[in-house]
Amino acid sequence: MRFEEFLQGALGAPLESTVGELRYDCPFCSDTKKRFYVKKSLDSKNGQYVCFNCGEKGNPITFMKQYYNVDGRNAVKLLEQNNIEIDMDKTIKFDNSLSYSEKLILLLRGVEPEEYEVKKKPPKLPFNYKFLSQNLYNQEAIPFLRYLNNRGVTLQQIIEHNIAYTVESKCYKSDNIKTFTFYNSLIFFTYNAQGEYVYWNTRSIVPTKMKTINAPASDEQYGKKDVLFNFNKAKDQRILIITEGVFDALTFHQYGIATFGKEVSDNQIKLIKKYVKPETDIYLMLDSDAYEYNVKVARELFKKFPNTYVVPHGEEDPNDLGTEKAFQLIKDKRIKATPEGLTNYEIQQKLIK
Numbered sequence: 001m002r003f004e005e006f007l008q009g010a011l012g013a014p015l016e017s018t019v020g021e022l023r024y025d026c027p028f029c030s031d032t033k034k035r036f037y038v039k040k041s042l043d044s045k046n047g048q049y050v051c052f053n054c055g056e057k058g059n060p061i062t063f064m065k066q067y068y069n070v071d072g073r074n075a076v077k078l079l080e081q082n083n084i085e086i087d088m089d090k091t092i093k094f095d096n097s098l099s100y101s102e103k104l105i106l107l108l109r110g111v112e113p114e115e116y117e118v119k120k121k122p123p124k125l126p127f128n129y130k131f132l133s134q135n136l137y138n139q140e141a142i143p144f145l146r147y148l149n150n151r152g153v154t155l156q157q158i159i160e161h162n163i164a165y166t167v168e169s170k171c172y173k174s175d176n177i178k179t180f181t182f183y184n185s186l187i188f189f190t191y192n193a194q195g196e197y198v199y200w201n202t203r204s205i206v207p208t209k210m211k212t213i214n215a216p217a218s219d220e221q222y223g224k225k226d227v228l229f230n231f232n233k234a235k236d237q238r239i240l241i242i243t244e245g246v247f248d249a250l251t252f253h254q255y256g257i258a259t260f261g262k263e264v265s266d267n268q269i270k271l272i273k274k275y276v277k278p279e280t281d282i283y284l285m286l287d288s289d290a291y292e293y294n295v296k297v298a299r300e301l302f303k304k305f306p307n308t309y310v311v312p313h314g315e316e317d318p319n320d321l322g323t324e325k326a327f328q329l330i331k332d333k334r335i336k337a338t339p340e341g342l343t344n345y346e347i348q349q350k351l352i353k
Contacts, residue, residue, distance in 0.1 A: 001082065001083050001084050001085065002047075002084070002085060003038075003047030003060045003063075003084055003085075004022055004038055004047065006082055006084050007022070007024060007038060010027075010067070011024040011025065011027060011036075012024065012025070014034070014038070015034050021037045021038060021039055022037070022038045023035070023036065023037055023038075024036040024038065026051040026053055026054060026056065027067055028051060028054055028056045028066065028067075029051060029053055029054035029056070031051065031053040031054065033053070033219075035051055035052040035053045035219050036049065036050075036051045036053075036056075037049060037050055037051070037052065047059055047060040047063070049063065052120070052219040052220065053219075054266060055226075055265075055266055055267040055270065060079055060084060061075045061076060061079070062075075064076075064078045064079060120198075120220060120221055120222045120226065121220060121221050121222070122197055122198045122199060122221065122222055123172070123199065123200065123215040123216065123217040123218075123221045123222065123223075124171070124172045124176060125171075125200060126166065126169045126170065126171035126182075126187065126200070126202075127169050127170045127171070128166055128168065128169045128170070129164040129165065129166040129169055129187050130164060130165060130166070131162060131163070131164050132144060132145060132148075132158050132163050132164060132165055133158060133159045133162070133163075135165075140167060141165060143184075143205060144165040144186055144205055145158075147186070147205040148163070148186070151247050151250075151319060152247075152250070152251060152319065152322060152323060153247070153250050157250055157253070160233075161188065161189070161230070161250075162189055163186060163187070163188060164186070164187040164188075164189070165185070165186050165187065166182075166183075166184075166185055166187060167183065167184060168181065168182075168183050168184075169181070169182055169183075169185070170182075171213070171215070171216070172216065173216050174216040174217055174218050175218070176218060182202065182204070182210060182213060183204070183206075183208070184204055184205050184206045184208075185202040185203060185204045185205065185213070186202060186203045186205060187200055187201075187202050188200065188201055188202070188203070188229065188246050190227045190228070190229045190230075190231075191231075191232040192227070192231075192232065193231060193232055193235060193271070193274075193275045194232070195232045198222045198226075198227050199215055199217075199222050199223075199224070199226075199227045200215045201213060201214045201215060201224070201229075201246065201260065203246070203247075214260055224259075224260035224261065225260075225265035225267055225268065226265075226267050226268075227260075227268075227271075228257045228258065228259060228268055228271060228272075229246050229249050229257060229258035229260070230249050230250075230254075230256060230257050230258065231257050231271065231275075233254050234249075234254060234255055234256060234257045235272075235275045235276050236277075237254055237255050237280070238280060238281065239255050239280065239281040239282075239283065240255060240257065240272070240276055240280050240281070240282045240283070241255050241256045241257070241282075241283045241285055241318075241330070242257055242259065242264065242282065242283065242284050242285065242286065243256055243257065243258050243259070243285050243286070243317075243318055244258060244259055244260070244261060244262055244286055244287060244317070245258050245260070245317070245319070246258050247319040248285070248317050248318040248319050250319075251318045251319045251321075251322070251323050251326055252318065252323070252326065252327070253323070256318075259286075262286060262287045262289075262290050262293070263286075263290070263293060263297075264286070264297045269297070269300060269301065272301065273301075273304050276305070278304055278305055278306070279307070280305060280307065281307040281308075281309070282301055282305050282307065282308045282309065283308075283309050283310075283311050283330055283334060284297060284298055284301075284308070284309065284310045284311060284337075285311045285313060285318055285326075285330075288312055288313060288314060288315075288349060288352075291312075291345065291346060291349035292346070294310055294345075295310070295342050295345065295346060298310050298337035298342060299337065299342060301337070302337040302338070307336075308336070308337040309330075309334040309335060309336050309337060310334070310335050310337060310341075310342070310345050311329065311330050311333055311334050311335070312333055312335070312345065312348060312349065312352075313326075313329055313333070314352075
């Protein structure tokens with residue numbers, strides 16, 4: 001029996017994507033939009049899967065482990081009991097120097113196989129934008145440069161981050177067919193850990209109902225929960241400061257990253273765990289109103305990063321404070337994410353409310 005056939009019995013009849021992948025409701029996040037993709041191929045039995053909602057990914061062995069809540073040894077037994085055929089050489093990728101037997105021994109000892117890499121495409125870029133670094137003496141760029149200067153963004157940052165602007169532009173909606181128009185906006189680009197473009201977002205420099213646009217994305221494209229602004233530069237620093245917005249991240253220069261919202265998604269946490277060194281000092285400077293969520297994120301990060309801190313900052317965001325005051329606040333107000341520290345943080349936030 002192929003793994004895809006087993007899934008049909010466990011998860012129900014799938015849909016088939018245009019590239020021959022099978023789509024199910026995700027069994028791990030209860031998503032009902034058929035965003036759990038399983039690879040289907042005539043010449044491969046590796047059964048790799050990924051959910052484009054929660055980010056869960058793996059192969060038949062990892063599926064059995066999580067779906068049935070068993071260890072690696074019993075996951076292999078379940079595959080055997082159900083007569084599920086898999087290509088172990090394609091499923092387990094420890095090292096090319098290992099024999100099949102050595103790989104299997106490692107697996108049965110609980111060593112995890114190499115994770116299946118989620119491959120998405122960047123959302124389509126907006127039309128008609130210009131890079132500020134190439135238009136420093138262009139009259140139409142002056143309002144944008146002035147706005148950035150008032151927000152504390154330096155010329156060096158404008159150049160390093162390839163900050164762009166548009167007087168009038170269009171971008172695709174998430175269906176990648178329809179478009180909508182926006183005006184007088186800065187455009188920021190986000191890159192992955194390897195420095196490749198993966199996402200964009202905007203900020204209007206004039207009062208408008210649509211102050212910020214996060215790039216609309218389909219299930220097959222990177223969304224705001226899949227990426228972290230400035231992560232390609234900040235991941236290798238000795239400290240990492242997690243903020244909500246691009247301007248807050250820029251306030252901390254090479255140390256700040258932005259989550260594009262009040263929450264840190266599971267995929268964003270996975271990025272941090274994968275690329276940031278365990279000895280790095282991590283500071284959470286998210287919205288103090290969501291302190292219960294801050295505690296949850298801090299507790300999760302503390303498992304790998306013993307120097308994780310929460311930083312209460314009241315109603316002023318880091319960009320409101322400015323670089324010097326924001327760094328001083330971290331020094332004066334940080335609370336280490338130990339069980340005792342987080343309890344004190346929660347009490348403190350409740351009293352403020």
